[in-house]
Amino acid sequence: MKSVLFFLVCFLFFKLTLSASIPQAKGSIEYRVSMLMPNSHYFEVEIRLNNFDEDFVDFKLPVWTPGSYLIREYPKNVEDFKASYGEDEKPVSIQKINKNTWRIAHKKADFVKVTYRVYAFEESIRMSYLDENHAFIMSGTLLMYVDALRNTSSVLKLDYPENWKNVSTPLNRLEGKDYAFYIPNYDILVDTPIEIGNFETIEFNAVGIPHEVVMYGASNYNPDQISRDLTKIIEKATAVFGENPNEKYTFFVHHSDRGYGGLEHINSTAMGVNRWTYSNPKSYNNFLSLAAHEYFHLWLVKRLKPIELDEINYNEETYTDLLWVMEGFSSYFEEKIMFLAGFYDEKTFLNDLLHAMENIQNAPGSETQSVSEASFDAWIKYYRRNENSDNSQISYYTKGMILGALLDLSIINATNGKITLDNILNQLYHQFYKKKGKGIVSEDLKIALEKESQSNFSGFFNDYVYGTKDLDNEKYLNYAGINLVDLNASENTKSIGIKYRKETGGLIVSYVLKNGSAYENGIYVGDELIAINGYRINENNINQMIDRINVGEKATFLINRKGVIKNVDLEIRKDNTVRYSYELLKNPSKNQTKVYKTWMGK
Ligand SMILES: [Zn+2]
Known part of the structure; x- marks a missing residue:
């Protein structure tokens, strides 16, 4: 167990010390996190800086977490920052340099101590959280670092309520102590969550490596089934790369009454x-598919990563144009693993893919934004969606998966x-x-594809990665003897180009399709739809009302816009969205059969 981690620590240390941008200094850090008043939702943090030899020292808290490409401004939750030096705790002057940096004049003492509190009541797998039932520590939202010591090891101690029996984390404990951990470096600390409280743990071995599933919150899972099924996923994912980089791995699962999401880490995931x-x-x-996606990230993005993520800058956005590979391919392999592990049949696998193709084909944003741009601008677009997003952007998850x-x-x-894409990623x-x-x-991806296939991928990359050309899905599916069918082509569905939601009293427009009838004739997001041609509408009859009018004819919509009642004339148009299905060719060629079988892992 220890040897693998030790290698990793040495490797990171060696790599990062080559960088001129990170100054070297003597010193060491000890962290202490207390959560003895969990109902307050405040973590109390103490950082002791030993034997530091500079004139001043900057304590910084990250503003984002790798894997979630949005500036979340963690320092906004910090309060009561104090600093002192020496055993008698003499106060030290503190200067706030910018939103996430606290500078303290460094006195020549054996140690300096800083303390602060962090409010943690946002329930998310990306944030630290504290209440009467449990604590979840995402250290990047909680624990400050000193640049010069980012690559040195440290110690983390925890104080938690006596009635909390479990602490779970892939971090190694210090000499058998439940509450103290060895931290190889700050990057690993940020990338390793800690769960504390009373929860159940499912333990199992897969591909010869111990795995655990931390199950927080009431739920109805079957432990045997979970370990059996996750083992299948782990085996299929590991087979792609030929080795598993874990010493041990933890699935942190938080149960609540809301939806789900996951965040990948170097030896764990939080879901x-x-x-x-x-x-x-x-x-x-x-x-299971969420678990497959997050587990695949162990290799893709946590290890095989965009060059820009080799060194994390916790203070600002870190731009990469490769999220379509990191997230998109992980979404594709999530499907492939679910299929190869036997959880999806061929029909489900193919239909999920066709559904993604429909989404991209029907989204006006695919004409506006390339998948490369979508990756780069994730910080200001994908993570900051608004009512116009479907018109102006695409998901690098969905298009990357296709x-x-x-x-x-x-x-x-x-x-x-x-050769398959598995071989390319492995290589x-x-x-x-x-x-x-x-x-x-x-x-680098393009070169590997071209070398292995002895064919040219310039057109593919220029058209589909850097450009916004319509995807020729038919051509590629045809390689495997699959015929793409648009079920909407033969139907005469009508459209005015809006989406709406029902609110008390009415139907409220939530989206206006770019270049649709509503877009061109002046229906806005937020308008309340009241009547068509003088007849009151509701969610049960609006489609029938539109259906009664011929394509090309106009209808008068009565709307309420911010308290002003007005009429808008809209032309009824044919619905141009696609809805895909497929057929297998009755007489595929020998090559088509070979491609199909290889793709299906047969
Ligand atoms: Zn992902």
Whole structure:
């Protein structure tokens, strides 16, 4: 157990000390986090800085967490920052330099101590949280660092209520102490959550490595089924890369009455799921596919990563144009793993893919934003969506997932089934993460694809990655003898180009489709729809009312806009959205059969 971690620590240390941007200094850090008044939702933090030899020292708290590309301004929750030096705790002057930096004049003492409190009551797998039942520590939201000591080891001690029996984290404990941990460096601390409270733990071995599932909150899971099914996922994911980088791995699962999401970490993941998600096969599969996605990140993004993420800048945005690979391919392999592990049949696997293709085809944003731009601008667009987002942007998850599938089909076709996208990722992982110890740029992926397939991917990258050309899904599916069918082509559905939601008293427009009838004739998001051609409408009859009017004819909509009643004339148009299904060719060629079988892992 220790040897793997030790190698990792040495590796990171070696790599980071080569950088001229990080100054070197003597010193060490000890963290202490107290949570003895959990109903207050405040963590009390104490940081002791020993033997530091500079004139001043800057304590910084990150403003974002790797994996979630949004500036979340963690310092906004910090209060009561104090600093002192020496055993008798003489006060030290403190200067706030910027939103996340506290500078203290450093006295020549054996140690300096800073203390502060952090409010933690936002229930999210990205944030630290504290209440009467449990604490979840995401150290990047809680614990400050000193630049010069980011790569040195430290110690973390926890004080928690006596009636809390469990502490779970992939961090190694100090000499068998439950409450004290060895921290190899600050990056690992940030990337390793800690769960404290009373919760159940499922332990199992998969691919020879101990795994645990921390189950916080009431739920209806079956431990045997969870360990059996997660083992299948772990085996399939590990098979892609040929090795598993864990010493031990933890799935942190938080149950609540809300939806779910996950965040990947270097040896763990945190997932928030509905507490009854295990009730039926479909929602249980949603849980498993989330686990598959997060587990795949162990390799893709945590190790084989964009070059820009080699060194994390916790103070500001870190831009990369590769999220379509990191998140999109992880979404594609999530599906592939679910299929190969036997949780999805071929139909589910293919229909999920076609559904993603529909989403991209129907979103006006796909004509505006390339998947490369979507990756780069995740900070200001994907994570800051508004009512116009479907018109102006695309999801790098969804389009990246499709591009993963199209590249997989391309390369299987070009090599007559000898090479798959799995092989390409495996190769990049070994070449860049293992041998060179550095991240990739998009050109590295293109070079690997071209080398292995002996074909040119310039057109693919220019059109589909850097450009916004319509995806030729038909062509790529045809490699596998699959015929794409648009079910809407033969239907005569009508549209005015809006989405709406029902609120007390009426239907409120929530989205206006770019270049649709409503867009061109002046219906706004927020308008209340009252009547069509003088007849009162509600959510049960609006579609029938529109359906009664011929394509090309106009209808008068009575609306309420911010308290002003007005009429808007709208032309009824044919609904141009696609709805995909597929057929397998009755007489596929030998090559099509080979591509299909290879793709399906047969
Ligand atoms: Zn992800």
